[in-house]
Amino acid sequence: MKSAGFTTRWLPILLLVPQLSIIAIFFYWPALYAMQSSFYLQDPFGFGSTFVGLENYSSLLSSSEYMKVTRFTVVFTALVTFFSLALALLLAVKADNVLRGAKTYRTLLMWVYAVAPPVAGFIGVMMFNQSWGPLTELARSIGWDFKLGVNFNDTASAMILVSVWKQVPVNFIFFLSGLQSIPKSVREAALIDNRSSFGRFWDVTFPLLAPTGFFLLIINITYSLFDTFGVIDTMVKGEPGNNPMTLVYKVYVDGFRGNDLGGSSAQSVILMVLVLALTIFQFRLVERRIHYT
Amino acid sequence: MKNFKLGVSVAALVMAANAAFAETEITWWHAMGGALGETVNEIAEKFNASQDDYTITPVFKGTYEETLTAGIAAFRAGEQPNVMQVFDAGAATVIGAKGATVPVQDLLSDNGIDFNIEDYIAGVRYFYADSDGKMIGMPFNSSTPIMYYNMDALAAAGVEPPKTWEEFQSTTAPALKEAGYIPLSQSHLPWIFTENFHSRHNLPFATNNNGYDGTDTQILVNNDAIKAHFTAVSEWKENGMFEWYGTGWGDNQTPFEEGKVAIWLGSSGSFGGLSKKDLPFEFSATLLPYWESVTTEPTQTFIGGASLFAMAGKSAEENKATAEFFRFLTSPEIQYFWHAETGYVPITNAAYDLAKSDGHYDRAPAAEVGIQQLSLPGGDNTKGYRMGFYVQIRDVMNREYGRILTGETSVEDAFATIEKEANELLARFAKTQG
Numbered sequence: 001m002k003s004a005g006f007t008t009r010w011l012p013i014l015l016l017v018p019q020l021s022i023i024a025i026f027f028y029w030p031a032l033y034a035m036q037s038s039f040y041l042q043d044p045f046g047f048g049s050t051f052v053g054l055e056n057y058s059s060l061l062s063s064s065e066y067m068k069v070t071r072f073t074v075v076f077t078a079l080v081t082f083f084s085l086a087l088a089l090l091l092a093v094k095a096d097n098v099l100r101g102a103k104t105y106r107t108l109l110m111w112v113y114a115v116a117p118p119v120a121g122f123i124g125v126m127m128f129n130q131s132w133g134p135l136t137e138l139a140r141s142i143g144w145d146f147k148l149g150v151n152f153n154d155t156a157s158a159m160i161l162v163s164v165w166k167q168v169p170v171n172f173i174f175f176l177s178g179l180q181s182i183p184k185s186v187r188e189a190a191l192i193d194n195r196s197s198f199g200r201f202w203d204v205t206f207p208l209l210a211p212t213g214f215f216l217l218i219i220n221i222t223y224s225l226f227d228t229f230g231v232i233d234t235m236v237k238g239e240p241g242n243n244p245m246t247l248v249y250k251v252y253v254d255g256f257r258g259n260d261l262g263g264s265s266a267q268s269v270i271l272m273v274l275v276l277a278l279t280i281f282q283f284r285l286v287e288r289r290i291h292y293t
Numbered sequence: 294m295k296n297f298k299l300g301v302s303v304a305a306l307v308m309a310a311n312a313a314f315a316e317t318e319i320t321w322w323h324a325m326g327g328a329l330g331e332t333v334n335e336i337a338e339k340f341n342a343s344q345d346d347y348t349i350t351p352v353f354k355g356t357y358e359e360t361l362t363a364g365i366a367a368f369r370a371g372e373q374p375n376v377m378q379v380f381d382a383g384a385a386t387v388i389g390a391k392g393a394t395v396p397v398q399d400l401l402s403d404n405g406i407d408f409n410i411e412d413y414i415a416g417v418r419y420f421y422a423d424s425d426g427k428m429i430g431m432p433f434n435s436s437t438p439i440m441y442y443n444m445d446a447l448a449a450a451g452v453e454p455p456k457t458w459e460e461f462q463s464t465t466a467p468a469l470k471e472a473g474y475i476p477l478s479q480s481h482l483p484w485i486f487t488e489n490f491h492s493r494h495n496l497p498f499a500t501n502n503n504g505y506d507g508t509d510t511q512i513l514v515n516n517d518a519i520k521a522h523f524t525a526v527s528e529w530k531e532n533g534m535f536e537w538y539g540t541g542w543g544d545n546q547t548p549f550e551e552g553k554v555a556i557w558l559g560s561s562g563s564f565g566g567l568s569k570k571d572l573p574f575e576f577s578a579t580l581l582p583y584w585e586s587v588t589t590e591p592t593q594t595f596i597g598g599a600s601l602f603a604m605a606g607k608s609a610e611e612n613k614a615t616a617e618f619f620r621f622l623t624s625p626e627i628q629y630f631w632h633a634e635t636g637y638v639p640i641t642n643a644a645y646d647l648a649k650s651d652g653h654y655d656r657a658p659a660a661e662v663g664i665q666q667l668s669l670p671g672g673d674n675t676k677g678y679r680m681g682f683y684v685q686i687r688d689v690m691n692r693e694y695g696r697i698l699t700g701e702t703s704v705e706d707a708f709a710t711i712e713k714e715a716n717e718l719l720a721r722f723a724k725t726q727g
Contacts, residue, residue, distance in 0.1 A: 041724040044365045045390035050727040059717065065692075130538060131547070149539030151699055238356060240688055241540025242695025257358045258685035259365065259386055260721070 031272065038265035056266035066250075066267075073246045076160060077224040083164045084220050085213070088171030093201065095172075096179045106176065113169035117227060121234030124162035149236065149243060156244040159235055163228045171216050178212035179205070218282055225275070247271055317614040319375035319607075321351045324360040324599065325434070328566060332634045339630075340621045347614040349376075357383065357599060358684060364604070368393060373604040375615045378433060380599040381484075382683040384421055385504070387602055388429050389681060389726055394602040395612065396423075397431045397619060404616035416593055416667025417640050420677035421600045424505045430600035431619050434637045436562035437594045438485040439662045440582065444575040446474045446555035454556070454577075457585045461556075462525065466534035469555045477535045479558035480545040483690040484597055485581070486526070488678065490519055493583050495592040495672035504679035508723040512680065514690075515712040518587045523704045527697055537698045540691045561663025562598060564636025568657070578659035580666050593669040595677055598637060629653075638664045681722025686715045 006012050038056050042049035060066045095105055115123075127135040128148040135158075139146035146154050182205060190204040206213075226248055233252075236243040240253050248271065255264025325333045330353050337351045354360040357380035364377040365386075379387045387393060401408040410418050410428060416437070421430035442454050447465075450472035455461035461477070469476040479485050491498040497513050504510040529535035536554065538544040549557035552573050558581065567576060583591040601622075603615045621627060628644030631637060633653055639645045645664060648654065654661040680686060693707035702710075 041721055041727075043390050043725045044386060045393040046369050047390050047392055048726045050724040052724060059721075065714070130544065131551070147539075149541060149544060150537065150695070152701070237541045237544075238358075239540040239691065241691040242693075242699065242701070243540070253688065254685060256362050258682060258688065259362065259383075260682060260685060260718075262725075263721070 034265045034268050034272075037261055038269050039262075041262040044259040044261060052262070056262050057270070060263070060266055060270065069245060069247060069250050072156070072244050073225070076156070076163075076228075076244070076246055077221060079160050080163045080167065080224040080228065081217065081220040083160070084167040084171055084223075085216060087164065088168045088216075089175050089209075089213075091168070092172050092175035092179055093205075095176060109172050110169045112166060113173070115166060117166060117230030118234045120162050120166040121231040124158055124231065124235055125237070128158050149241070152242060152244055155235065159228070159232060159244065162231050162235065163224065166231065167220060167223055171220065174212055174216055175209065178209045182208050214282075214286060217286075218279075221278065222275075225271075247274075316346060316348045317610050318348045318350065319611050319614045319618065321349055321376040321378075321601075321618075322354045322360055322364055322374040323351055323378040324354060324357045324380070325378070326353060326355075328569065329434075329635055332631065335634075336622065336627060336631065339627065340618055343621060344617070347617055349614070349618055361386070368604065368606075371606065373606060375604060375607055375611055376618065377602050377604055378599045379430065379602055381420070381595070381597050382687055384430065384600070385679050385681045385683055385722070388421070388423065388679070389508070389722075393605055394429065395605050396427055396429045397601075397603060398428045400603050400612060400616050401619060404613050406616055406620050412641050412643065414638070414640060414642055414645060414664065414667060415671065416664075417596050417638070420596050424502070430602045431622070432596065432598075432640045433601045433622070434562060434598040434631075434635070435596040435600075435640055435667075436560040436598040436637050437596055437663050437667050438481070438489050438558055438581055439561045439578050439666060440556060440558055440580065441549065441563070441567070441576055441578045441659075442556045443474075443549070443552060443554075444577055446472065446552070446574070450474070450555070454579045455582050456580075458522070458525065458582045459585050461582055462529070462534075465556075466529065470533055472555075474555040475533070475536045475548065475553055477529065477556045477558070478538065478545045478548060478554045480542045480560075482540075482694040483687040485558050486522065486694075487514065487519065487690055489581065489594040489597075490522060491678075492593065492595045492675045493581055493591055494518060494587045495590075495674050496587075497674045498678045499680055503674060503677065505676070508681060508719075508726050510680060510719050510723075512686070512712060512715040512719065514715065515708045518584070520704050520708055521586075522584065523694070523697060523707075527704065530698055537695075540695060560597060560636075561666075562635055562637040564657075564660055564663075565634055566636070568636075576659070578662045580662060580669075591669070592672045592675045594666055595675070596638075596667060633660070636660060636663070638667060680715075680719060681725070682718040685718050686711075689714045689718075 039051060039053060040049045041052050041056070091109055095102065095109060098105055125148070127133050128146065129136060130147060130149070133148070136146045136148070148155055148158050186204065186208070190200045194200045194203060225246065228246065229248055229252070232245060232249045236245065240249070245253065247267065251264050251267045251271065254260045254267065321337065323330075323333055333351050337349050341348050352374070354363045360377070361379055361383045364373060364379070367373045398408055410426070413432070417432040417435050418428070419426060421432060422428045440454065446469060447454060450465075450468040452465045452468045455465040466476040488498065490496075496516065496518060497503065499510050499512050501507045501510045526535055530537060536548070538548065546557060546559060546563070548554040550567070550570060550572055561578075564578065581594060601619070603612065603619075607615070623641055625641065625644040625647045628639040628641055629647045629651070632639040632644065632648060639648055689711055693702065693711050696702040697704055697707050
């Protein structure tokens with residue numbers, strides 16, 4: 001077999017340079033800079049600074065507040081990811097069965113995809129407005145005195161609801177195309193073996209959807225950890241107070257609002273390590289159990 | 294095509310005009326949105342129209358925090374504006390960074406403009422000054438927390454605005470509650486119920502002369518007087534005599550505007566906005582109440598709001614323009630204009646006199662409350678406070694106060710946490726200055 005290749009050595013390098021330089025400038029350089037500043041406490045204007053070694057890290061790890069934010073982030077990520085995937089899968093399976101008016105349903109279900117996170121957050125703030133929000137009224141009608149921005153759990157619920165609402169359409173699109181790529185012959189064969197549609201789903205459809213599901217799992221965890229920033233920022237109205245926040249939002253609060261560059265750099269390095277560990281875990285452990293066709 | 298030609302000729306004209314006058318252009322980054330931003334733009338236009346040598350361009354940069362962060366980032370990139378507005382909680386950051394700004398007192402005297410700190414009203418003189426009393430930032434939108442009240446509500450309940458918290462607790466609040474109102478709300482717990490709680494009662498807020506004399510400062514917030522205050526506040530909330538609508542400013546102001554809340558503690562700078570709104574009731578304002586059990590001689594409060602800093606690293610020509618702008622800004626006419634439009638206090642005695650002689654306070658007595666409160670007798674602890682990482686310290690206070698008011702923590706634990714975390718932040722800030 002003839003191997004295809006480049007005749008000159010510099011051409012492939014040249015072709016890679018734009019991509020590599022973008023990664024270097026926008027990822028490696030800031031990441032290294034963050035690591036460096038995490039060992040210092042520095043005046044925001046850049047006049048004074050003191051090398052403090054690992055103090056920024058140790059004060060974070062010994063802070064009960066930081067641990068609270070970490071715990072909330074884990075719960076928030078788990079719930080947002082689970083509900084976004086589960087609801088999207090349910091909707092996709094149902095939409096897949098619809099024949100008449102299928103396009104209209106699908107368009108309506110995908111619509112929310114176009115809403116930017118801060119806009120979604122703003123819609124949430126209006127829906128949960130303390131005096132006239134329709135969802136606040138709904139909660140009151142079932143005896144739940146819902147108070148956005150006052151009660152920690154209420155605010156957390158609203159954040160999760162809005163984040164899920166915002167993410168379901170993306171997952172829906174992927175699940176639907178995943179379902180539609182399952183060969184008809186396989187489904188028909190399954191129909192003969194098992195009459196229960198529920199059983200068929202778990203035995204045949206779900207495993208065949210696993211590659212899509214795994215991909216979406218990673219995308220959704222990343223979304224919950226990072227992209228919900230806009231939702232959180234608008235829902236707490238820029239004033240964290242006693243409201244819940246995620247680790248990423250805390251980096252912003254301490255670094256960009258509070259001008260503590262060293263402390264927030266240390267937080268972002270911790271986040272970087274967490275994401276790295278999560279990615280390795282996902283690819284090593286989860287992906288082994290998934291069979292791509 | 295016609296339009297294009299017209300555009301070119303207009304552009305050429307503008308360029309010719311600029312070349313002819315060779316105006317010095319300076320920029321002003323501020324955090325005044327909405328109606329306040331329009332007034333800022335008007336001041337800039339007035340300055341530009343008043344002379345031909347300088348042009349100032351105001352740029353709205355978002356919230357106070359966002360403006361400060363944008364200014365810091367710009368300074369590090371060498372792209373700082375000439376004038377930057379920095380709020381009270383950011384003062385330690387910007388004043389601590391010696392070399393980031395030109396002290397306003399030096400800027401004015403270097404450019405041949407008379408400066409006498411006695412020309413400024415007592416309450417604003419030293420908040421943005423260094424420990425020697427040299428003014429570093431020019432007080433701009435100076436406000437102080439005052440008590441607004443719904444006159445119809447108080448009349449319906451048959452009570453007068455309370456002078457002390459004891460009176461509020463025993464007389465005013467029960468009557469207002471009886472009349473169907475939520476008696477009290479407030480918009481900023483760290484500012485109104487903490488910082489100004491200390492100045493109103495002349496209590497020390499931090500060691501080192503409230504932080505002015507050094508960076509090895511410890512906060513003194515964990516004291517019995519303020520703990521008693523917050524214990525009372527959470528009891529009022531339990532009894533329906535106080536309501537808290539979250540950390541956001543507007544969420545607590547709206548119920549007052551809707552006529553549900555009878556008394557609202559807000560900024561003297563809110564006066565302009567409230568007067569322009571068509572509220573369904575008559576309102577007025579008076580001094581912030583105090584606890585008679587803590588002091589019988591209540592003192593003045595701190596100024597809040599923000600001041601203008603002249604950023605370093607600019608040419609002498611541009612600094613001259615900045616100095617001329619400050620001269621213009623502090624002139625009695627402009628101060629009176631700003632005061633009347635917004636409700637922020639006039640910062641000079643001359644401007645205050647002008648407002649009085651013009652009959653401004655006969656027309657709107659409530660507009661004078663802020664300046665009256667700032668002109669009350671002072672004490673050792675009423676000059677101001679200077680603490681680094683104060684934005685984060687306020688975040689800690691807001692968090693713990695929210696937890697007190699939602700029953701997640703006790704007053705005792707909350708103040709212990711605030712003291713511990715604030716002192717850690719202060720120690721960390723001290724290291725950034727090394």
